[in-house]
Amino acid sequence: MNGMLKCHEVSRLVASEEIAGAGLWRRMEFRLHLMMCRHCRNYVRHVGLIGAAVRRLMKTAAEDAQVVERLEAEIMEAVRKGDDSGSGGHRHPH
Amino acid sequence: MKGGEDQTTFSDPAFVERLRAGEAAAIEAVVHAYLPQILRAARGAGLDAQRAQDVTQSVFLTFIQSIGRFEGRSHVRTWLFGILYRKLSETWRAVKRENQADDIDDVMENRFAPDGTWARPPRAADQATLDAEIRAHLAACLDEVPQRQRLAFVLREVDGFSTAEICNVLEVTDTNLGVLLFRVRNRLRECLEKRSLKG
Numbered sequence: 270m271n272g273m274l275k276c277h278e279v280s281r282l283v284a285s286e287e288i289a290g291a292g293l294w295r296r297m298e299f300r301l302h303l304m305m306c307r308h309c310r311n312y313v314r315h316v317g318l319i320g321a322a323v324r325r326l327m328k329t330a331a332e333d334a335q336v337v338e339r340l341e342a343e344i345m346e347a348v349r350k351g352d353d354s355g356s357g358g359h360r361h362p363h
Numbered sequence: 364m365k366g367g368e369d370q371t372t373f374s375d376p377a378f379v380e381r382l383r384a385g386e387a388a389a390i391e392a393v394v395h396a397y398l399p400q401i402l403r404a405a406r407g408a409g410l411d412a413q414r415a416q417d418v419t420q421s422v423f424l425t426f427i428q429s430i431g432r433f434e435g436r437s438h439v440r441t442w443l444f445g446i447l448y449r450k451l452s453e454t455w456r457a458v459k460r461e462n463q464a465d466d467i468d469d470v471m472e473n474r475f476a477p478d479g480t481w482a483r484p485p486r487a488a489d490q491a492t493l494d495a496e497i498r499a500h501l502a503a504c505l506d507e508v509p510q511r512q513r514l515a516f517v518l519r520e521v522d523g524f525s526t527a528e529i530c531n532v533l534e535v536t537d538t539n540l541g542v543l544l545f546r547v548r549n550r551l552r553e554c555l556e557k558r559s560l561k562g
Contacts, residue, residue, distance in 0.1 A: 275479025280471070284548040285541035286519075286526070308484035312552075315485055315493070319551050320520045322497045323505070327407055327521045337399050340416060344394050344423045348387050351427070 274302045279309045283316055379435035390430070394423055397443055400522060404444065407517030408451055409510050422447045437531055444524075444532040448514065455510055465509075467550045486556050496559040504554035512547035515540060 274282075274295075279302055282288040288299055303310055372378055373393065381389035401422055405415035425446050433442055476482040488496070505513065515533060518524040524532070530540050 276481045277475040277479040280474075280549075281545060285545040287541055289526075290537075307487070308481045311485040311487050315552050315555075316548050318493055318497055319501070319548065319555070322494075322501050323516065323520050326501055326505075327403055327517065336416065337402065340402070340420055341391075341394055341398055344398075344420060344427075345387070345391055347424060348385075348390050348427055351385075 274298045276302075276306060276309050276312075279303070279306070280312055283313055373439045374435070376435060379433070379439075382430055382439070383433060385427075385430060390427060393426075393439055393443070397440055398423065400440075401443060401447055404447060404514065404517055404522065405451070407521060408514040409506070409508075410451075418447070418450055421450060425450070438528070441528055441531050444518070444528075445534075448532050448534075451510065451514065465546050467546050467553065470553055471549050485552070486559070488559075497555055500555050500558040501551070504551050504558065507554055508547055508550050512543050512550070515543040516547040519544065 279299065282291065282295075282299060288296065291299070303313065373396070378389060382393065398419065402415055402419045405418045406412070410418060422443065426443055429446075433439070437445075474481060474483050508516070511533070515529060518529050518532065526537060526540060529535075530537060533540070533543075535543070
């Protein structure tokens with residue numbers, strides 16, 4: 270069919286997320302293409318699985334609470350020291 | 364969206380004023396809310412644990428020093444991640460130029476026939492196989508991704524930033540961000556497929 274989306278364009282719309290901002294007609298073409306094309310369905314599935322896996326990886330690899338606590342304490346100590354020395358004139362009245 | 368309450372509180376002009384005045388309690392609230400996210404993003408961009416901690420500390424110290432210039436026009440989180448991005452990109456300058464043309468674009472072009480259909484289609488596999496393959500190779504494949512693409516990807520997929528916020532942090536247009544995301548997703552997909560086929 271003339272003007273139909275091609276696989277090449279589908280992959281670009283998905284990976285760049287352009288499909289999210291596409292118009293209604295484009296999104297309908299996109300859905301229709303996916304219904305008919307198993308290769309593009311596989312591609313979309315791979316992209317989704319990779320995103321989910323990165324979320325899992327980053328969240329389980331999140332720094333442990335002790336590191337976060339120590340960094341927070343060090344930063345706040347620097348803030349209070351800055352206050353005590355009166356540098357920057359940022360002392361707040363309350 | 365995650366952290367919805369904090370997002371609202373931190374946008375409040377009264378809170379922004381307290382921050383600008385350098386009030387310790389206001390700064391502490393921001394540090395407490397965003398330090399874990401900044402640390403995770405630094406790790407996500409490819410820094411090792413120690414360097415990620417150093418950069419995180421440096422981001423907040425710069426934030427505190429420059430707080431008087433914060434006008435509340437962007438969200439405090441965007442301001443913080445902008446500082447992170449500038450610190451990270453100082454170490455990337457050397458590699459930036461070679462990223463202008465990216466070989467992943469050619470790899471993708473070669474996936475398609477001239478009529479726009481797949482010449483080498485993505486591998487079909489069942490869910491369990493794909494999950495296992497991704498789990499086995501994802502960390503190694505992430506290491507092959509240029510840092511700027513990694514950061515864009517992490518902000519999008521892990522932290523759920525909007526397009527506008529990532530564009531603001533990375534100082535790129537919508538179109539540039541689309542290119543970054545296109546490249547990182549395809550680079551990861553190609554790498555995973557190649558490694559899985561090798562076994």
